[in-house]
Amino acid sequence: MTLAETSNHKIFSNPFLNLDYEPALESLGDDYYDEVAAAEFPQHILRWRNNKLLPTLALDPQTVTDEHFTVAFGEFEQRKPLLALRYHGYQFGEYNSRLGDGRGFLYGQMRGIDGELYDFGTKGSGKTPYSRGGDGMLTLKGGVREVLAAEMLHRMGVKTSRCLSVVETGLSLWRGDEPSPTRSSVMIRMSRSHIRFGTFERLHYFQRPDLTKKLLDHVIEYYYPHLVGEQEKYALFYADLVQRVAELVAQWMAAGFCHAVLNTDNMSITGESFDYGPYAFIPNYDPYFTAAYFDYYRRYCYGHQPSICKLNLEMLQTPLMAVIDLADMSAGLAKFDDYYAAQYRSLMLRKLGFESLSIEDGNELLKNTIDFLKHYPISYHDFFADLATGFSNEWQDNASAIFGQSEIGQSLGSSELFLNWAGTYHRILTNSSVEEMASIAQCLNRHNPKTVILRPVIESVWEPITQEDNWQPFYDLVEKIQENG
Numbered sequence: 239m240t241l242a243e244t245s246n247h248k249i250f251s252n253p254f255l256n257l258d259y260e261p262a263l264e265s266l267g268d269d270y271y272d273e274v275a276a277a278e279f280p281q282h283i284l285r286w287r288n289n290k291l292l293p294t295l296a297l298d299p300q301t302v303t304d305e306h307f308t309v310a311f312g313e314f315e316q317r318k319p320l321l322a323l324r325y326h327g328y329q330f331g332e333y334n335s336r337l338g339d340g341r342g343f344l345y346g347q348m349r350g351i352d353g354e355l356y357d358f359g360t361k362g363s364g365k366t367p368y369s370r371g372g373d374g375m376l377t378l379k380g381g382v383r384e385v386l387a388a389e390m391l392h393r394m395g396v397k398t399s400r401c402l403s404v405v406e407t408g409l410s411l412w413r414g415d416e417p418s419p420t421r422s423s424v425m426i427r428m429s430r431s432h433i434r435f436g437t438f439e440r441l442h443y444f445q446r447p448d449l450t451k452k453l454l455d456h457v458i459e460y461y462y463p464h465l466v467g468e469q470e471k472y473a474l475f476y477a478d479l480v481q482r483v484a485e486l487v488a489q490w491m492a493a494g495f496c497h498a499v500l501n502t503d504n505m506s507i508t509g510e511s512f513d514y515g516p517y518a519f520i521p522n523y524d525p526y527f528t529a530a531y532f533d534y535y536r537r538y539c540y541g542h543q544p545s546i547c548k549l550n551l552e553m554l555q556t557p558l559m560a561v562i563d564l565a566d567m568s569a570g571l572a573k574f575d576d577y578y579a580a581q582y583r584s585l586m587l588r589k590l591g592f593e594s595l596s597i598e599d600g601n602e603l604l605k606n607t608i609d610f611l612k613h614y615p616i617s618y619h620d621f622f623a624d625l626a627t628g629f630s631n632e633w634q635d636n637a638s639a640i641f642g643q644s645e646i647g648q649s650l651g652s653s654e655l656f657l658n659w660a661g662t663y664h665r666i667l668t669n670s671s672v673e674e675m676a677s678i679a680q681c682l683n684r685h686n687p688k689t690v691i692l693r694p695v696i697e698s699v700w701e702p703i704t705q706e707d708n709w710q711p712f713y714d715l716v717e718k719i720q721e722n723g
């Protein structure tokens with residue numbers, strides 16, 4: 239068999255190469271990207287495949303082999319063009335015009351069976367014109383951590399990108415924040431667009447209102463299709479983006495998630511969460527909890543996330559002014575706080591078991607919950623998980639039964655803030671019917687996963703990988719997350 243025949247054979251037998259790729263971004267022309275080549279790696283060992291995503295691509299996990307993954311997403315066989323996307327961004331408040339996909343590219347775009355357009359973006363696939371002296375690589379631990387964050391957030395109802403695969407690539411990397419040399423990987427991320435706030439900031443930097451308008455029209459056509467044909471589509475787009483971002487931050491906050499690097503190059507124009515580097519889930523409710531060791535001034539700490547995202551939206555007005563009226567954008571942004579508060583309230587009340595509550599009861603319960611959690615360094619996630627597992631009809635009759643048997647009840651049961659919280663909770667329960675009590679129990683279980691990937695949990699699955707190449711604890715953990723364990 240000739241080489242050409244071999245390649246052709248692979249084209250037709252590898253379902254990833256057969257997907258109906260849609261060159262949406264490519265069709266915009268090369269003002270927005272550079273064509274690049276993938277690195278050649280010494281090894282291609284599939285470490286993670288996300289079978290849960292395959293049905294969205296109309297693929298049956300049974301018919302997709304590990305080799306299909308490694309050939310498509312490790313060797314990058316037969317796929318062209320690979321596009322390093324151009325972008326700039328404000329990093330920790332400073333404008334950086336030397337950014338862009340420095341260790342990744344757009345592999346392809348494809349419409350899922352849900353009708354959404356998905357980007358397959360790489361991370362760790364080699365150098366590009368934007369690598370700035372970096373090696374273009376992703377550590378294996380970085381790949382593992384991004385898989386975990388995305389699956390956990392997805393489970394918690396956050397609108398997030400997800401990882402399709404992680405292939406170990408056999409290189410030794412040197413990193414200041416990992417014991418080095420450390421292992422390498424290349425990851426494929428499926429997201430609803432890799433266009434960032436910083437993609438527009440770059441166009442403003444080069445004073446290209448024409449390219450800004452072209453890109454904005456593209457964004458609206460593909461990601462805000464309900465606005466196509468509206469006379470005020472640009473103003474409505476910005477207002478919609480404000481709402482999406484406000485709701486996304488509320489989702490992070492309720493999930494107890496600190497993204498850690500909310501630079502404008504890590505903000506998606508579709509309001510989707512992505513790029514999970516030094517993130518962490520908060521151990522306890524601490525607004526100043528800061529996940530990145532290099533965030534010396536706590537700029538991106540847990541409690542700053544709403545105001546930082548609002549600021550990022552405000553900064554986006556500068557490039558968008560080429561197309562959208564500033565007054566319209568200001569009016570759109572003015573609604574951020576209300577969108578955020580409404581979404582946060584509703585998500586937190588769900589974590590407390592309630593799909594709906596009166597304004598007064600909801601406000602009182604939320605305030606008492608936060609006052610209590612803020613004051614005591616108890617685990618944010620255990621509090622809600624214990625609430626879900628311990629919940630009982632007895633709590634309706636007897637306030638002192640609430641959390642009675644759990645560690646929280648034992649240690650803090652007599653504190654004033656706990657009694658305030660339990661008093662409100664009990665009062666609300668006493669007004670609930672038998673059916674309502676059953677739906678509260680259900681709601682608690684649905685919205686409070688028992689497994690949450692605090693840092694020690696991630697380290698506990700990374701240790702066996704790095705010590706003895708034992709991947710089972712990692713696979714078990716992802717399965718638990720995905721199966722609501």
Ligand SMILES: Nc1ncnc2c1ncn2[C@@H]1O[C@H](COP(=O)(O)OP(=O)(O)OP(=O)(O)O)[C@@H](O)[C@H]1O
Nearest residue numbers: 337338339340341368369372373374375504513515
């Ligand atoms: N090892 C590396 N080699 C080359 N460039 C890198 C490397 N690590 C980061 N960069 C670049 O530094 C900038 C900021 O990195 P950041 O960590 O936010 O993004 P990323 O994690 O590489 O990619 P993404 O935002 O797509 O998740 C980006 O331009 C990125 O491409």
Ligand SMILES: [Mg+2]
Nearest residue numbers: 499503504513
């Ligand atoms: Mg990034």
